[in-house]
Amino acid sequence: MATVSMTVNGQAVSGDVEGRTLLVQFLRENLNLTGTHVGCDTSQCGACVVHVNGDSMKSCTMLALEAEGADVTTIEGLAKGGELHPMQQAFKDNHGLQCGFCTPGMVMSAIDLVAKNPNPDEATIREQLEGNICRCTGYHNIVKAVQQAAQGG
Ligand code: FES
Ligand code: FES
Known part of the structure; x- marks a missing residue:
């Protein structure tokens, strides 16, 4: 130990x-x-x-x-003072989750993605989230959520 x-x-x-x-x-x-x-x-x-x-x-x-x-x-x-982080809020707004199992990792990856590329297009988001697997959503709403958060909510 x-x-x-x-x-x-x-x-x-x-x-x-x-x-x-x-x-x-x-x-x-x-x-x-x-x-x-x-x-x-x-x-x-x-x-x-x-x-x-x-x-x-x-x-x-x-x-x-x-x-x-x-x-x-x-x-x-991520949440501060009872307020969701903008990426968490964007996932909520865009129904970017179903069972939610992948969501914490997806949100953490998405925040890093947007920090390094503030204006990602759809192809970039899909490529950069390749290391995060979601069995439920089909990814479409996750991509929309990341785009919303990147655009400032
Ligand atoms: S638990 Fe770490 S990549 Fe699956
Ligand atoms: S929401 Fe179920 S695995 Fe992504």
Whole structure:
């Protein structure tokens, strides 16, 4: 066991982990931040995406110890003062979710996408969200949501 420390959603946290503990396990099991989902064991689904030092990251592909000192944001850290983040609001407005299992990872990836490309066209959105799998929506409303958020809501 080793102790890992990082900032998660603006708060300093630490916990004891094994060398093999994944960041997603640390978030879910040590910190009880269960909004970050695990949808596969092959790094394909994107349900586990969080932001690490401002970049989207599949948290199942990173060891907790590798996040030592990092600034991590999860889906729980987006809403401020009871107000949804504009990307969350856009998903709601455009019915960009059905079962919601993929949604936290999809929203985290979409925020990073728009931060790096503020005016993405449909093809760009589809390409850049390729690492996030949704079994329900057919993606159409997700693309609309990202476009709405990119245009400022
Ligand atoms: S849980 Fe599927 S990519 Fe991380
Ligand atoms: S809303 Fe069900 S998997 Fe995307």
